[in-house]
Amino acid sequence: MIALWDTTGQEVVKALAAERRSAGGVTSGLALTLIAVVDERHVRDTEQAAMIAAQQHPCRLIIVVRRNVLDQDSRLDAEIMVGGRLGPCEAVIMRMHGRLALHAESVALPLLAPDVPVVTWWHGDPPEKIAYDPLGVVADRRITDTAQAADPDAALKWRAEDYAPGDTDLAWTRLTPWRTTLAGAYDTADGVAADKVTIKGDRHDPSARLLGGWLQARLGVKPTYADGDGKAIASVEVTVKSGGTLSVTADDGTAVLSRTGFPDRTMPLLRQPLGEELAEELRRLDPDEPYAAALSSTTGIRGLNDRESQRVHIWHDPALAEKPEPDEPDTPPPAARKKPAKSGK
Structure with missing residues (x-):
């Protein structure tokens, strides 16, 4: 060095x-x-x-x-x-x-x-x-x-x-594991149209917001948000028009994929360094x-x-934003500057 x-x-x-x-x-x-x-x-x-x-x-x-x-x-x-x-x-x-x-x-x-x-x-x-x-x-x-x-x-x-x-x-970028898991899960749902999307998590977390935007852009459904017990993204649930549901739930480094009529599956969902x-x-x-x-x-x-x-x-x-406004000149008001009238004595 x-x-x-x-x-x-x-x-x-x-x-x-x-x-x-x-x-x-x-x-x-x-x-x-x-x-x-x-x-x-x-x-x-x-x-x-x-x-x-x-x-x-x-x-x-x-x-x-x-x-x-x-x-x-x-x-x-x-x-x-x-x-x-x-x-x-x-x-x-x-x-x-x-x-x-x-x-x-x-x-x-x-x-x-x-x-x-x-x-x-x-x-x-x-x-x-x-x-x-x-x-x-x-x-x-x-x-x-x-x-x-x-x-x-x-x-x-x-x-x-x-x-x-x-x-x-x-x-x-942090959404890549979520997007990969959701895309693979939804592809196996025979292309049925989504009716409702619910994201459990922190609605102010930018990753959760971007995940909602991605799902809205891909599925044409505006997501709703629910409290996720302090997690940025706790789960995503998609309700299809046929009445079934598809959900992915984060569980300590893994994702549990649940689908109506199918057994649950567990897949890795690790955050990358x-x-x-x-x-x-x-x-x-x-x-x-x-x-x-x-x-x-x-x-x-x-x-x-x-x-x-x-x-x-x-x-x-x-520096222009930090520069303070110039102080007003320290001068008395006009009334105070008038000369006192002569007493005539």
């Missing part, structure tokens, strides 16, 4: 090139550049997730940590690792202090691996508008996680209003149309797949 303190972007590029030459064959065959925008507390989680994902998708990992963006003093600290504990991955961790953090692309762009796709991942509270962040504008694919937002309901709506083909959400979720999203770089359909159904915002995939950067300075 190479550590550079109070450095420049040019020195980081030189140090990465030197480390790559020392590592030799470890750096060949990069599949993509992964830019991770994180808070300091998420750096180690990001490294662990990237290590798992890099086993399937060797990548150049650029971790951007923005600090004190309102500070006028700028500084860049960087760590560079090639191979080692991160496996087939080149990593550059950059901690940007002060106003430099608002121009992270000026340091990150020269570090992109040549001739490979760029994926930007926000591991933390997702941005309200991806176009505010130039690191998202340069990406071919953009990964957020609405489950980490302070207000997941509002975050889902932001993602729909701001959506462009190429966007995705790890709250959607963060690195596996990330690796799943890196397998495809084309627009995720089922996600767009689910997001559209759950938010009511239409035409997501018809939008342009190309984004244009919108300058957004947090």
